[in-house]
Amino acid sequence: AGDPLITEVQSWARGLGDGVDATPYGLPIKYETDVIRRNVPWLTADSISSVNFTPIHALDGTITPQGCAFERHHSGAIELAKDDYRLMINGLVETPLVFTYADLERFPRVNHVYFLECAANTGMEWAGAQLNGAQFTHGMIHNMEYSGVPLKTLLEEAGYDTAAKWIYVEGADASSNGRSIPMDKALDDVLVAFKANGEALRKEHGYPVRLVVPGWEGNLWVKWLRRIEVTDAPVESREETSKYTDTLDDGTSRKWTWVMDAKSIITSPSPQAPIQHGPGPMVITGLAWSGRGAITRVDVSKDGGKNWEPARLAKPGERMALTRFYLDTIWDGQEMLLQARAMDETGYVQPTKAQLREVRGENSIYHNNCIQTWWVQEQGQVENVEVS
Amino acid sequence: MSKYLNGLAGVLAGTLIFTLPAQAEKLGLGRPATDDEIAAWNHDVNPAGAGLPVGSGSVEDGEALFGDYCAICHGDFAEGVDNWPKLAGGQGTLNRKDPLKTVGSYWPHLTTTWDYVNRSMPFGNAQTLTTDEVYAVVAYILYSNDLVEDDFVLSNENLLDIELPNKDGFIVDNRPETEYPKWSGEPCMTNCKESVEITMKAMVLDVTPEETKARKVQEMIKATNPRNAPAAEAVPAAAEAASPAAESPSAVPDAALIAKGETVFKKCSACHQVGEGAQNKVGPALNGIVGHPAGAIDGFRYSNPLKKAAEDGLIWDEAALTQFLSKPRDFIKGTKMSFAGLKKDEDIAAVIAYLRSLSP
Known part of the structure; x- marks a missing residue:
């Protein structure tokens, strides 16, 4: 008895794989075909003058492969x-x-x-x-x-x-x-x-x-x-x-609003990366960055911003570069309202959407660096929501 | 380059107040640009008019050129087609929700319009207009914005005299004063607010592209979460908007057609909202529109031609909607709806089925 993937000899363990020149310039393996740039067709009139999006929900570390880095x-x-x-x-x-x-x-x-x-x-x-x-x-x-x-x-x-x-x-x-x-x-x-x-x-x-x-x-x-x-x-x-x-x-x-202020986002779990393993140990992870220097701290909230705990930075923040953060935690299977909040070396704290709107209203389009909320539901599905 | 020379360049740049070329160790790479080469690439025009070439063009000539080269995207009257930029209108909307930003309502300098048309337009055939043609097209854009009369001729002599309405509408980035002090310091860590309520869900709008895991997850939520079941006491808006088939009062709702229509409706969703809490946006909210008298959604400001059609008794039945959706501007000349129309009959049928499935 046991897992047939272990107890039975698999084809890949018996036969041969590709030779070295099968793909002179390689592409991701077929099992990762979901990790691609995507666009939102209704945003723009034509794909010639448009934008698509990096699959940040499926990446880890900080370096973005060129092949899936967003285009504009x-x-x-x-x-x-x-x-x-x-x-x-x-x-x-x-x-x-x-x-x-x-x-x-x-x-x-x-x-x-x-x-x-x-x-x-x-x-x-x-x-x-x-x-x-x-x-x-x-x-x-x-x-x-x-x-x-x-x-x-x-x-x-x-x-x-x-x-x-x-x-x-x-x-x-x-x-x-x-x-x-x-x-x-x-x-x-x-x-x-x-x-x-x-x-x-x-x-x-x-x-x-x-x-x-x-x-x-x-x-x-x-x-x-x-x-x-x-x-x-x-x-x-x-x-x-x-x-x-x-x-x-x-x-x-x-005008001349060139600098990108400090911002963070939980990339997993997120709507495209739901929790599929049920309650127990899990990793909450995301990215933080600041156009004004290095990220010094990221806090994570599971209850929509009521209480916060510091996340672990994978490496010390580097100036004007992405910083990966992790919160190694136990999920009790209950709903969560996940948020991340970045701080940079100037002491700036990433604002909430309400704080941004108070200063700028709702018509700014650009430079929205607000705290994002993901609603994790009991089955592990995740939805983009706003909270009070 | 040595560290010593780097340092020296810094000292020079930092302390000398009179004009000097930067002194640094040069490698002698590259070659001098010729005057012809510079003239071929150096086209930018700044607000003081530097770089503006001698020439002129009339509104009349501009109208013909605009019709030939620009109207396919920007509309005959610069009103915009589909999501392509609207170049006219919108004055007085900047402090409202969803302001309309055009040359007339938003751009601060006319030199920018000249510069952009000259260098980057027409789309797909840039830098093919003559200098005089650029003046003419810009003159027509001014005319479309009611900023000049139809006999106006724009030239390098008078371009700087034209003041655009929003020329004083810009301030230099003031985040360092208005935001940074406010959002700095040690943030709250515990009991930071009394209560937390969900105030909005993305699923209500349901505009996430298809064929993604997110979409599949949404479907999973709809299918499995008891909160979203129609029988639940408080039906979340999301379920109502997203699962119309289950709620449709019509006798034989074609679920597949409705689902297809929901997809087609994404073309409409940039302007129209549906579902619970749907509000008038660029276009009116469309719950219950099938069979509804035209021009009668509360609080929406319809175009005069549509108001006229409504007075004449237009009802949005299937036949009228089919005609309208195939070519909106043919069915109602002068409608504000800039959408070009749905080409396929099956798309039109599907979107009508979808709209029919939404309760008023």
Whole structure:
């Protein structure tokens, strides 16, 4: 007697598996086909100018594989060969320059892990609980290790005017997605990156070169980067006026809201990752991040924010990168209203949705970093809810 | 680059107040850009008008161009098609729920419109309009927003004179003053509130995409949770909205058709709510709409053409809905409903079956 998976010889224990070149560049095994990006068709008019979502409910650790890291395109993901790639620096510089891809690889380069969060992540939840799944509510985020050249190095190569206050960056795609960035940030930690997680950027992430703007909203991370202009004033392009601005209750709107504030989300259990094992030991886990530095603490509540307990950080928080947290606990089989609350090195505490609405109203769209609530029911199913 | 030189660059950038190029060890990589190359890529136009080329275009010419290149997504009158951006209207809505943000109601600078049309439009055929054509299209967008008359000609000479209504509607990010002090410090850990009640559930809206585990889990909840059973004393709104087949009063509800209709209805759900607590959004709430007189949902502001049709006795019976849903703007010219219509007859039948299954 016993488990036939043990007592009987299985086919995989008798026969042979694939040879080494079965998949020269591998894909996940067929049993993991559910771990994919997904979109919400009713959000946008067309998939060419749209967004999909990282399956954060099914990932662990902090690094997002490029193949399932969310996409956001404004005129579609273009195919731009390295040989056809040119990067121009012009404007208030001593010598306007053009670099080839090969030129960029000859500059001293650095490696950093950073999260990229779309400013609209969780945006559908402003007015109320809408989408059932961490992938949909919080999946416009990814976290990769970038290899690239500090933008400062390239600006120095062109001899930027030290009185210039801004740069303007744009991509090679039809949208160009131009954005203005203050020079202080450009010189601080912005990268011109060509590798992510060790390999070339995927097409959908800006191959061959994208901008990396640590801690700031994803729209600034221009893909297929083709031009950097040093300017004395912001361009106030479409993406920094009509979009990516935050309308308050009284109808005025905040502009230049670049920083992504501290935020966290329980990725499991969550609506797409219900508890299937019944009462007993379990792991509650999630992600936390802050655009203003390192995560220092994450608390978890099982009763909708009445009582909290500190979670365990898998590693000390890293600046502007995802931090994984765990709460190793015993589930008594009763309902839970799960919440996570992040704190960062500035002492900032992730606010509740009610706190955010009190300041901003319900029309902001962007920068919703509120505490999320998952209602775990007695059978282990999980639903997206709002609580008082 | 050596550490020493890094440090020196920092000192220079930090202390010198007169204009100097950054001095740092250069590697001599790259090559100078030619004037022609810079001219080919450097198109951005800022609010002071820097970069605006010489040219002009009339509202009249713009109307024709807009019809040819823009109307397929933005509508003949810049009112928007489906989820594509509306470019006109919305003035006075910014402080209301679901504000309508258009060039006329929201954009602060007309230079931005010129810049965007010039560089990124038409969608799928960017940078094909001539300079004069861009001026003409922008002139037409102004006209659509009632900001200029129909004989207006926009040019580099007068573009900066046009003030958009929301030019003073923006403030620089003030989170450091308004939010950070409020939300900092040692947070509460025990007995932080008296009671906790669920105030809203995602299942009520039920807009999660299909073919996901979440969807399957939702179905499992509906099937297994005694709280969601229709017989329970207090039926949660979610169950009522999501399991219409079980509750439908009609004699022979076709469950499969209704389920299909629920799926098709997702195309409508960006604007219309159904189920318990459904409210008027961009479009009216639709509970009980089948067989209901047109233009009669409480509190919704209908278009004048729809009001007229309602006065003439339009009833949303199956036949009328079928016609309307296939081509809304053909059935009621001037309806506010920007949806282009459902192409397949079976989708229309399904969505009507679904709407019929929702009790008033």
